[in-house]
Amino acid sequence: MEIEVKQSVFAENERVAAEIKRILAAAGVVALNLMGAPGAGKTSALIQIIHRLPDCGVQVIEGDIASELDTLKLRAMGVRAVQINTGGACHLEASVILRTVREMTLEPGYLFIENIGNLVCPAEFEIGEQAKILVCAATEGSDKPYKYPLAFEKAGAVLLTKCDLKEFVGFDTDFFRAGVRALNPRAPLFEVNARTGEGFGPVAAWLKELAAESTD
Amino acid sequence: MEIEVKQSVFAENERVAAEIKRILAAAGVVALNLMGAPGAGKTSALIQIIHRLPDCGVQVIEGDIASELDTLKLRAMGVRAVQINTGGACHLEASVILRTVREMTLEPGYLFIENIGNLVCPAEFEIGEQAKILVCAATEGSDKPYKYPLAFEKAGAVLLTKCDLKEFVGFDTDFFRAGVRALNPRAPLFEVNARTGEGFGPVAAWLKELAAESTD
Numbered sequence: 001m002e003i004e005v006k007q008s009v010f011a012e013n014e015r016v017a018a019e020i021k022r023i024l025a026a027a028g029v030v031a032l033n034l035m036g037a038p039g040a041g042k043t044s045a046l047i048q049i050i051h052r053l054p055d056c057g058v059q060v061i062e063g064d065i066a067s068e069l070d071t072l073k074l075r076a077m078g079v080r081a082v083q084i085n086t087g088g089a090c091h092l093e094a095s096v097i098l099r100t101v102r103e104m105t106l107e108p109g110y111l112f113i114e115n116i117g118n119l120v121c122p123a124e125f126e127i128g129e130q131a132k133i134l135v136c137a138a139t140e141g142s143d144k145p146y147k148y149p150l151a152f153e154k155a156g157a158v159l160l161t162k163c164d165l166k167e168f169v170g171f172d173t174d175f176f177r178a179g180v181r182a183l184n185p186r187a188p189l190f191e192v193n194a195r196t197g198e199g200f201g202p203v204a205a206w207l208k209e210l211a212a213e214s215t216d
Numbered sequence: 217m218e219i220e221v222k223q224s225v226f227a228e229n230e231r232v233a234a235e236i237k238r239i240l241a242a243a244g245v246v247a248l249n250l251m252g253a254p255g256a257g258k259t260s261a262l263i264q265i266i267h268r269l270p271d272c273g274v275q276v277i278e279g280d281i282a283s284e285l286d287t288l289k290l291r292a293m294g295v296r297a298v299q300i301n302t303g304g305a306c307h308l309e310a311s312v313i314l315r316t317v318r319e320m321t322l323e324p325g326y327l328f329i330e331n332i333g334n335l336v337c338p339a340e341f342e343i344g345e346q347a348k349i350l351v352c353a354a355t356e357g358s359d360k361p362y363k364y365p366l367a368f369e370k371a372g373a374v375l376l377t378k379c380d381l382k383e384f385v386g387f388d389t390d391f392f393r394a395g396v397r398a399l400n401p402r403a404p405l406f407e408v409n410a411r412t413g414e415g416f417g418p419v420a421a422w423l424k425e426l427a428a429e430s431t432d
Contacts (some may be wrong), residue, residue: 039356
């Protein structure tokens, strides 16, 4: 019974995600789903990314269980950001994104959707994105791909954040990279530091390529 | 429909958790539910705790979506550890713990159950524990209580790990502490470093007190 309900939830979610994709494509919007564990540095990475897309329209949907701390941070930078608070839900679903997108004034460019901090469930739900960006902090340890395979498998790109702290936590880059590659041979793996902005040039280049592909 | 199923899942889970509690109490076992985000340092903290409980029986149930990396680490130390792989499930439920406990040879002492790395869902499911230990790394940032309130609210104790890295991530201890206290006025907050073992003395003292209370 629980499993049947779950299956029908997934099917309905995919139907709604396809509808979001149509709406965004018609408006010239490329959507990215930012996933990662709590405190992986999703918002800090997003801020660095936005700095490197100065001539592109950028809108943000911030997903959190509670609080609007990240939305306030983005608005203070002049970024158009909308907050979704899920109450208790551990991931964003397409239905809530569809409602939100319908209320926004969409402009051509990028829509970044920051998912709930969770390395598990968000990977199971499409929300109309062109690609998923998986944000993983070096401080979480190099074994994350082995322990949370689905998120890495579904990633369009992997951002390894807090790389400046690798040496303090004994991060094993080869072990991490081998884990990512076993699950996902193609997704680019970007090593970054969101405090200094190091490594974000190639991330922005990848995003521009993605946008170019989507308008082909 | 989804909500009704969820309610009945919670009710059934609580019934089974109560059964686990009876079994553990009869065997003189004090169970702790270790919760925290991926890479918070749950296993590293557990290893430090076990070192400080040398004359107590200690058993461990390791919960992971995939891999048995942590169980192998514990077994290498001579700790009796059992692995549960949930496949995809983002939290442990009482039913799987009941099955596991029934297959174990229980000895008086502590049973540490390391939950799936997830700061959201594990807080919703009792698994027969005496108390929940919430492990949160300073590298996750000081805003975690504000963003993931339930886990902090339900904690019997909060372990702030990776405290040696506070200065590198601009961790605001007062902001963190205020957030914890607003949700949970009583739970002790232990600041630790699992790489050096710093700060674990008071954690062991708290665990011994908990065990003494439970046999009163």
